[in-house]
Amino acid sequence: MxxxxxxxxxxxxxxxxxxxxVKVLDPVQFGLDIDNYKMLPWFVSVRLAFYLPWxxxxxxxxxxxxxxxxxxxxxxxxxxxxxxxxxxxxxARGLDIxxxxxxxxxxxxxxxxxxxxxxxxxxxxxxxMIKEWLxxxxxxxxxxxVGRH
Amino acid sequence: xxxxxxxxxxxxxxLACLPAIGEGFYFRDKVSWQSAIPASELATVExxxxxxxxxxxxxxxxxxxxxxxxxxxxxSLTEDRWNELLPQxxxxxxxxKKVVVYCSAQSCNAARDxxxxxxxxxxxxDVFVLQGGWEEWVKKNR
Numbered sequence: 001m002x003x004x005x006x007x008x009x010x011x012x013x014x015x016x017x018x019x020x021x022v023k024v025l026d027p028v029q030f031g032l033d034i035d036n037y038k039m040l041p042w043f044v045s046v047r048l049a050f051y052l053p054w055x056x057x058x059x060x061x062x063x064x065x066x067x068x069x070x071x072x073x074x075x076x077x078x079x080x081x082x083x084x085x086x087x088x089x090x091x092a093r094g095l096d097i098x099x100x101x102x103x104x105x106x107x108x109x110x111x112x113x114x115x116x117x118x119x120x121x122x123x124x125x126x127x128x129m130i131k132e133w134l135x136x137x138x139x140x141x142x143x144x145x146v147g148r149h
Numbered sequence: 150x151x152x153x154x155x156x157x158x159x160x161x162x163x164l165a166c167l168p169a170i171g172e173g174f175y176f177r178d179k180v181s182w183q184s185a186i187p188a189s190e191l192a193t194v195e196x197x198x199x200x201x202x203x204x205x206x207x208x209x210x211x212x213x214x215x216x217x218x219x220x221x222x223x224x225s226l227t228e229d230r231w232n233e234l235l236p237q238x239x240x241x242x243x244x245x246k247k248v249v250v251y252c253s254a255q256s257c258n259a260a261r262d263x264x265x266x267x268x269x270x271x272x273x274x275d276v277f278v279l280q281g282g283w284e285e286w287v288k289k290n291r
Binding site for chain 1: 153154155156157158159160161162164165166168169172173176179180181182183184185256258261262265
C-alpha cells in the first residue's frame with residue numbers, strides 16, 4: 001500500500017513538474033493565457049506568469065521526493081481549486097479561453113476536457129491529503145507523536 | 150501539525166520566488182510589463198489612416214460580426230478558421246505593407262492572438278493591433 005501512495009505522489013508530482021516546465025519556457029504566452037481570464041490586470045498576470053510555473057515545479061518535486069510533502073500537497077490542492085474556479089467563472093462569463101496549463105498540448109482542449117483533467121487531479125490530491133491527515137491522526141493516537149509515512 | 154504544513158508551504162512559496170525573479174530578470178527586456186501589447190505593436194486609427202494604401206486591414210472578429218460590417222477592404226482572419234483563411238490572406242501581403250489587426254473592442258484578445266500568429270507562424274513583419282478595435286474605428290469614421 002505504501003508503494004501505491006509513492007507512485008501516486010510521483011505521478012501527480014510529475015504532472016506538475018511537466019506543466020510548470022512547459023510554462024517556464026514561454027512565460028509571455030502564459031501571461032497572455034492568464035490575461036485571457038480577464039480577472040487580473042496585466043501587470044499582475046505577467047508577474048504571476050513568471051512565478052506560478054516555478055511554484056508548480058517546486059510543489060511537484062516536493063511530491064516526488066516527499067520533501068516538504070504536506071506543504072506541496074496543500075499548495076497544489078489550493079492551486080487546482082483556484083484554477084477550477086477561474087475556469088468555471090470564465091465559462092460562465094462566456095469567455096472562450098485556452099487554459100495554457102500544459103503549453104501547446106492543452107491549447108485545443110474543450111472546456112469539458114479541461115474540467116475532467118482538473119477534477120481528476122483535484123480528486124487525486126484530495127485523496128492523498130486525506131491519507132496524509134488520517135495517517136498523522138493515527139500516529140498521534142497510537143504513538144503520541146508525528147510518525148514517518 | 151497544521152503549523153508544520155503551513156511552514157512547509159511557506160518554504161516552497163519562498164523557494165519558488167528565487168528562480169522566478171531570476172527568470173524575470175533574464176526576460177526583463179523581452180516582456181511588456183505594463184500592457185499585454187507593447188506600445189510598439191499598437192496602432193491608433195489615425196496612424197493607420199496616415200499610412201494610407203500600404204495598410205492591410207485584418208478583421209479577427211467572428212464571421213457573423215465580419216459579415217454584418219467591417220473596415221472597407223478588410224480580410225477576415227480568425228483563429229477558428231486559421232488554416233482556411235490564412236492562404237486567402239497571404240497573397241495580398243507584400244514586403245513594405247503594414248498589417249493592422251482589429252477585434253471588437255479594447256478588451257478583446259482575438260486581435261492580439263491573430264497578430265502574434267501572423268508574426269510567429271506566417272513570419273510577417275509590421276503587424277500591429279488596432280488600439281480600441283472596431284469600436285474605436287467606428288467612432289472615428291462614422
